[in-house]
Amino acid sequence: MKTGRSYIVCLALIWLMLGCEEEVSIIQNKDLVFTHSYPVRIPPYEYEGENGQFIQVRGDSGFESNSIDTLSGEPVLAWEGLENQLVSVAIFTEAIEVAHGEIIASDVIWKWNTGMAAADSNRIAYAEGRAVSRGDYINEGQVPDPLPPGHYYWAVWSWGKSGTTIIYSSRQLEFYVPN
Amino acid sequence: MLNSLAFTQSDEIWLDSGFAGEDTIPVLISGQRVNDYLIAIPRGSDQIVIGGCIGSIFHEVIDSAVVEVVIDGREPFHVLSENGLFNFVTEAKGNVVDIFISHPDYHTLDTSIVFPQDANTKLRLLLTPKYRILLRGRVFAGNMPLEGVNVSISHLGKEYATQTLGCYYDSEQYWNCLFDGMFKTELTADTPDDSIYLKLSMDGMQSYTYGMKFQDYTGEIMEFRMKYESVLPAPPKSNINLKLGFPALSLSNDWYMGLSYYRHVGNINRLAYGLDVNMYITNFTVPVETFEGLDPREADSSYINAFVGPSLLYYFIKPDTRWFSSYAGCTFSMNLTELAFVPQLFLGSRIFLDLNKALGLEIRYTEFARTVTHYTFNPYGKAYSSEVSEVFTKLHATIGIQVVF
Known part of the structure; x- marks a missing residue:
């Protein structure tokens, strides 16, 4: 009788141990580029433009107030957190689209990732990234040309430790580059 | 006239009329009760009643003691004490009454009195108990109480056999393991120097033997730890x-x-x-x-x-x-x-x-x-x-x- 009880307790413990395997359970956030990810916060910041003037970036508050920043052709993109993570940030010519857990890369014109050098891995100058066409880098080893005037979108996202799943992403932020 | 005090041979017998010692000695059975008991005994006109109570030196009433009486060397006769009281009726003539009292738990008392002249002669007989212990033990294998161990206790050539108890459903239907692995045996010895030997045996366990003197037993539950044999009692199926x-x-x-x-x-x-x-x-x-x-x-x-x-x-x-x-x-x-x-x-x-x-x-x-x-x-x-x-x-x-x- 005692032995039978011991077996049941052992089996229950094993079952519990199997059931305790970590699962990534993220609440859906439709504002984010990757809706099943933790948010990357983009605070308001400013940077010094090419002409020496300081340019304001509203960050997440601009998204919330539905305002669009006006930035220079060589913007600085900044965010909070994500130290020591695998991070990518990109500028798009069209609104960012995600299908089957993957960004449709055809509209990407500039990109930076943690494999590239940067003075501050949370604050990337346009010159530290690379120009992209149809998802691939172009003009490797060259500083990308400044953005022509237009309406752009940008976002930052990050993978989990294994590099297989997106764990963090920002909202899609918009800016204009004026003439 | 007989001097009743002259009949006392030791502290073990008190012969009195009215239990003179009651003031100083704790009473087993009150003198009044013994009086009433003896007076109520039917006897002939030429007969007297000799009786009284039997107890131990520790003032316990002794029941079922065998009282053997010999008057003037004639054929002995026996009476049994009942609730500590005994009596015998005899012809009112004789010289010496020999009284021999035996009980398995007490040392035998052998005494004599001069034949009394009173119609009711009260005796208080005190026996010295033998050394008696309730030997209790618990048998373990490791830290687990062991049920069904054969316990054999040898004392002066006699062997007492018992078994350790297991768990059981008690009267309130609870699974009671209070006495699991325990045994107890009551033993009596003439002297506390007597030796006893315990032998524990069980299939699959090494036999365990333990010897001790009566006086070494403190009254606590003794613990015995048996060791397993090197092979199982039966091959596993x-x-x-x-x-x-x-x-x-x-x-x-x-x-x-x-x-x-x-x-x-x-x-x-x-x-x-x-x-x-x-x-x-x-x-x-x-x-x-x-x-x-x-x-x-x-x-x-x-x-x-x-x-x-x-x-x-x-x-x-x-x-x-x-x-x-x-x-x-x-x-x-x-x-x-x-x-x-x-x-x-x-x-x-x-x-x-x-x-x-x-x-x-x-x-x-x-x-x-x-x-x-x-x-x-x-x-x-x-x-x-x-x-x-x-x-x-x-x-x-x-x-x-x-x-x-």
Whole structure:
């Protein structure tokens, strides 16, 4: 009788141990580029433009107030957190689209990732990234040309430790580059 | 006239009229009650009644003491004390009355009185008790009380046999283990220097002998620890084994769980056949190349591989050996994940914890193929995955609990 009880307790413990395997359970956030990810916060910041003037970036508050920043052709993109993570940030010519857990890369014109050098891995100058066409880098080893005037979108996202799943992403932020 | 005090031979007998000593000696039975008792005895006109009470020097009433009376050397006659009182009626003539009182728990009292002249002669007889103990003990195997141990207690050539108790349902239907492994025996000795010898015996256990003097017994429950024999009392017929393996016991960081049933083949005790069900929980790590200039990342996946199949084993050390009865065998198993035949070779040993439960140690070798997921990094989102067949080689030590029956 005692032995039978011991077996049941052992089996229950094993079952519990199997059931305790970590699962990534993220609440859906439709504002984010990757809706099943933790948010990357983009605070308001400013940077010094090419002409020496300081340019304001509203960050997440601009998204919330539905305002669009006006930035220079060589913007600085900044965010909070994500130290020591695998991070990518990109500028798009069209609104960012995600299908089957993957960004449709055809509209990407500039990109930076943690494999590239940067003075501050949370604050990337346009010159530290690379120009992209149809998802691939172009003009490797060259500083990308400044953005022509237009309406752009940008976002930052990050993978989990294994590099297989997106764990963090920002909202899609918009800016204009004026003439 | 007879001087009644002259009849007292020692502290053990008090002859009085009215229990003169009552003021100083605690009373077993009141003098009034003894008076009433004796007066109520029917007797003839030429007869007298001699009687009184029998107690111990510790003022206990003694029942069922045999009082043998001899008057002037004539034929003896016997009376029994009832609730500590006794009497005998005799002709009112004689010289000496010899009284001999015996009881198994008391030293015999042999005394004489001059034949009394009173119609009612009251005696108070005090016996000295023998040395008596209630020997209590509890028998353990390790820390577990042991039920059904034969306990033989020898004293002066006499042997008292008893058994240790087990658990039982008490009168309120509770499973009561208060007396599990316990025995008790009441023993009486003439002197506290008497020796007693206890012999404990049980199938599968080494005999245990213990000697002591009566006076050494403190009245507490004695504890005896028996040791197991080196072989089981009977060769086992079957066993059920639950086995667990942890990553620390594995070459490849696996968890393992197995359940097996084996039955010995007829009279060939060393050979057993049975069914073995087991599974491996494997963590498999694949490298994931990410951005240029960065070290590859590692993606872990868990896989459960379950196996079931008939099994055959051979004990190269006899299965009824308590320590390290060792075996080797093979499970002809089916990999339930890939539906493929997979032989599993194993080598094991067991150590019995008691008569039917053993701790099992086993090393199991298994080699099998299964598909695992590999990943290709995607700089725009979730990594691409592909299924690749890999060969898993498992050498896993397991710890198990085995029930033998």
